[in-house]
Amino acid sequence: MLILSIESSCDETSLALLEGTIDPKLGFYKQVNQFKIVNSLISSQIDIHKQYGGVIPEIGARSHAEQIHILLKDLLSKVVDPQSNSFYLSQNEINYLSKLDYIFVTTEPGLVSALRVGREFAKTLQFFIHQLSGNFVEISSVNHLRGHIISSLYNMGEVVDDINIFPHLHLLVSGGNTQLILLRSPDDAEIIGQTLDDASGECFDKIGRMLGFSYPGGVWLAKTAGLEKYNKFDLPISMKGKPSFNFSYSGLKTACKYILQDPEIADFKFEERLSDLEVSDLVSNNIDNNTKLSFIRDFSISAQAVIVQQLVNQTKRAIKKYNPTTIGVSGGVSANSLLRKELGMVCGNLKLFKPHISLTGDNAVMIGLAGVSKLF
Numbered sequence: 001m002l003i004l005s006i007e008s009s010c011d012e013t014s015l016a017l018l019e020g021t022i023d024p025k026l027g028f029y030k031q032v033n034q035f036k037i038v039n040s041l042i043s044s045q046i047d048i049h050k051q052y053g054g055v056i057p058e059i060g061a062r063s064h065a066e067q068i069h070i071l072l073k074d075l076l077s078k079v080v081d082p083q084s085n086s087f088y089l090s091q092n093e094i095n096y097l098s099k100l101d102y103i104f105v106t107t108e109p110g111l112v113s114a115l116r117v118g119r120e121f122a123k124t125l126q127f128f129i130h131q132l133s134g135n136f137v138e139i140s141s142v143n144h145l146r147g148h149i150i151s152s153l154y155n156m157g158e159v160v161d162d163i164n165i166f167p168h169l170h171l172l173v174s175g176g177n178t179q180l181i182l183l184r185s186p187d188d189a190e191i192i193g194q195t196l197d198d199a200s201g202e203c204f205d206k207i208g209r210m211l212g213f214s215y216p217g218g219v220w221l222a223k224t225a226g227l228e229k230y231n232k233f234d235l236p237i238s239m240k241g242k243p244s245f246n247f248s249y250s251g252l253k254t255a256c257k258y259i260l261q262d263p264e265i266a267d268f269k270f271e272e273r274l275s276d277l278e279v280s281d282l283v284s285n286n287i288d289n290n291t292k293l294s295f296i297r298d299f300s301i302s303a304q305a306v307i308v309q310q311l312v313n314q315t316k317r318a319i320k321k322y323n324p325t326t327i328g329v330s331g332g333v334s335a336n337s338l339l340r341k342e343l344g345m346v347c348g349n350l351k352l353f354k355p356h357i358s359l360t361g362d363n364a365v366m367i368g369l370a371g372v373s374k375l376f
């Protein structure tokens, strides 16, 4: 079975080709891993959006529309016609496309104008493949969050032993979502907790921005903090002692703002962009006696520590209550080294599934896998 998958829900345009067979005898985990990546590409819009400090949906949608057909040509030429340097598809590439069994495309959740580009592209491809070859390729909609969850189970096509993963407790942490989900089976998912305000990635990014990092500030803040863990500024860890499994980051964000706006505490201009050299010194911990950079480093470590601690606290409590067989973590924030380490400790003997680093952010591989998982 040959699959083309399309992701365009936010600020990454991504396409992937996957190949595998559906075998009803296999369990869910092994079946997911039976699919191999033929090729996958991601075109990030970070350089476009960073000048505005965040994603501008209309500009993002235009960029998806400009990039998506270029990406298809690159995706196919690497597999079918590496010598081809034409802007257009070669006959071999068209023949290859006509062998597709399914096109899986993200249709929710995400930015409406961005999602529309992926959906329209899928329909246009379907139309032309039919015109040119008579083959009718089925299009199927995929939920982006299902994609993130499945990304954690995927072993990059390595052979794996089949294991029963259910009930599976999953922490989904991205730029737009923070949820704890209990999956009793592939199609029985209950959201047992979610953020009441910002997503954890959004909180990372907003605090990163306050410190002067460019978009997405969370990535630079995390690189600066590394695996260090202390809370020098006594930043609050929300939801402590609450009975629910929800998350909240607005209190932390406000606390950070007050501290950083106070000239007696933070002796630098709030939200003023850091230079590339300053960021590079922070990331490599080359700060010597620079008081501004020392402050930013301590603040990054403290902010990361409390964001991660809240995620870990709620996951720990959910493990106790729901007694899952396996745990998973996914989404952009699942790339965070401290979170991976701390969750590993909380899981003890329970297996913790983490996506390959290349699959933590938005990507079409996970959309293809989530699409095929609807077929078994």
Ligand code: KG4
Binding pocket: 010, 173, 174, 175, 176, 177, 200, 201, 202, 204, 205, 216, 217, 218, 219, 222, 223, 331, 332, 333, 334, 335, 336, 337, 360, 361, 362
């Ligand atoms: O999953 P994703 O690519 O997009 C959404 O679907 O939302 O997640 C992007 C988010 C951004 O907020 C980014 O700052 C955050 O993931 N992120 C990180 C790290 N890498 C990416 N946050 C903390 N630590 C990281 N290492």
